[in-house]
Amino acid sequence: MTTETAKTAEPARLGRKRDHSRDPEILDAALDVLAEVGYESMTVDMVATRAKAGKATLYRRWSSKADLVVDAIACLKRPVTPDGGPYVPPDTGTLRGDLVAMVKPKVVSDSNRHLKIMLGVTSMLSSEPQLLETLTEIMIKPRIESYRVVMQRAIDRCEVRPDIDIELLSSLGPAMAMYRSLYERQAPSRESIINLIDTVILPAVGLSAPPQGAHE
Structure with missing residues (x-):
């Protein structure tokens, strides 16, 4: 089998599926950091440390500190019923x-x-x-x-x-x-x-x- 054939036969890599299961913990950590140090002093790295999450995870999920805070505020303010509705x-x-x-x-x-x-x-x-x-x-x-x-x-x-x-x-x-x-x-x-x-x-x-x- 030639190298070209091997490349063709190899399944396409779809990339790792993003795991959003820790998002609530990360967003809650973002609110804690925001409350403690204010927006200007807050960094994504500080949130990663507080949430015990990898920095790369946060940067893949949120492209900026502003995006992270907006999502955190949205979760804080989103009223739901006990069953999540x-x-x-x-x-x-x-x-x-x-x-x-x-x-x-x-x-x-x-x-x-x-x-x-x-x-x-x-x-x-x-x-x-x-x-x-x-x-x-x-x-x-x-x-x-x-x-x-x-x-x-x-x-x-x-x-x-x-x-x-x-x-x-x-x-x-x-x-x-x-x-x-x-x-x-x-x-x-x-x-x-x-x-x-x-x-x-x-x-x-x-x-x-x-x-x-x-x-x-």
């Missing part, structure tokens, strides 16, 4: 019940980490302003859509009048959470968001909050 806002039968049910309790350590990640995102946008639209799609719009869904439910059940400004009201919760994180440098607490629901959103649609002391 797409997130559907809770339907409790009332607008307030739905809005409050969307506000997940967080322990202090989770809130502090979230705040540091948000501050890291701020520094990222200073370095990579072209990513603003991408991060808005990831971080803001899904939350606005959840509010929009529960507002429409309230209209459909005739709980609120049909002419309410759904777009404006749906943006209030996410906007205040981002403002508190990025400008006041405080993690938005469950209590502060529920207070926004009771003192701003409900009165805006003509509903009253429960009596003082009956709040969650």
